[in-house]
Structure formats: C-alpha cells, structure tokens
Amino acid sequence: GAVVSQHPSRVICKSGTSVKIECRSLDFQATTMFWYRQFPKQSLMLMATSNEGSKATYEQGVEKDKFLINHASLTLSTLTVTSAHPEDSSFYICRGGTGGLAGELFFGEGSRLTVL
C-alpha cells in the first residue's frame, strides 16, 4: 500500500533552534498533506493543511510564522518548527493523500520532538 515516510522519528534540540520534519510520499503523489500534533494523553490535533504549490491553511490558534510548512512538490512536505521552545515538545505527524476518501490517506510514522 501507499506509504508516507516521515523523518526524523525523534529529535532533541535546544531551546531557540529550528527543527525541520520531512514527510515523503513514496509511491503516490500527495496533493494534500495534513499536519497534526499530539500532546500526551490528548487526541491528534490538526495544525494545518497544505496543498502542493500553494500556501498552507492553518487552524485557529496555530502560529504560521512559527510552524512553517512547505509543500513544494507532490512527494515532499516539510514542517519547520522555528525558534523551538519546551512547550513545542510534542508528537508531530503528517497525513497525505491524493484527494480520495479519508480512509485512503496515509499517516507518516510521526516525529517526537523534545525541546530542552
């Protein structure tokens, strides 16, 4: 089946640095990529939706200047957490697809970010 590869799976960084998370669709063209964040014992919360070649649409309360999303190609979308702070420590996960039914979109493996 279709696979979305997400890297890195774990990252630890110092406060104030920026971290880039990549999601690649390996055998399909992901026209749409959703980015989620999950805090411990909470549900996956949608941060933003990106479509290839256009600006991402951010959910209410998500700072677009802090969480930079780039979807420059049909196989790669990136999320950059800029000037990370300890409160940004979370599990970030992407979900991509070609616009089919919701069950036909595929999650990446997730990235656990820890900001010291």
Added chain:
Amino acid sequence: DQQVKQNSPSLSVQEGRISILNCDYTNSMFDYFLWYKKYPAEGPTFLISISSIKDKNEDGRFTVFLNKSAKHLSLHIVPSQPGDSAVYFCAAQSSNTGTASKLTFGTGTRLQVTL
C-alpha cells in the same frame, strides 16, 4: 472542546473474546466516521469506516456500529487476538464526498489482548 470522545483510555480483553471500543461525538455535522489502529512508533493505520447513512459496517473480524440518535459509535473485534493490542483512535469528519478532508480525532483507547 473535545468533539470526539473516547472515554475509556484502556481496555483489557482475553484472547478469543470480543473487544468493544466506544466513541461518542457531539458535532451533528459529522457524517463519516473512521477507526484507526496505532502501534508504538508507527503512524495510525486505517481500519474501518462507516457513513452516516448506515448503522453497521463489517470487515472480517471488525464491525463498526453507528447510533446517530445517540451520537455514538463502537468498534467490535471478534475474536480478539494478541496482535490486536494497540491504541485505537476514533475519528470523524463532516463530509465523505471524495476529497481529502480534515478529521477530528478522539484521544484513543489502548487495547490489550491477553492470552
């Protein structure tokens, strides 16, 4: 405001028995529901879905029931197997018209199937 709720954070079931995972929602605009299964260090994988025009959908050992009046759905796994041990997420969306769409997730239920 948690629009999709899974009130049981964990569930333990003996192998061979039925596992019942529950999910409640508050948004009456939701009309398509999905269950995902997640193993540690992996992304969630799609398991089964149901449209609001149905009240039951079955796929092998997995059956999802939808009670629209109660805004409740449940996932039944029978017979349960040790490999079913995972975290199960309920998710909902307001349209299933064939376009990639936003999902609202529950907090998950950790299922442990014991020998």
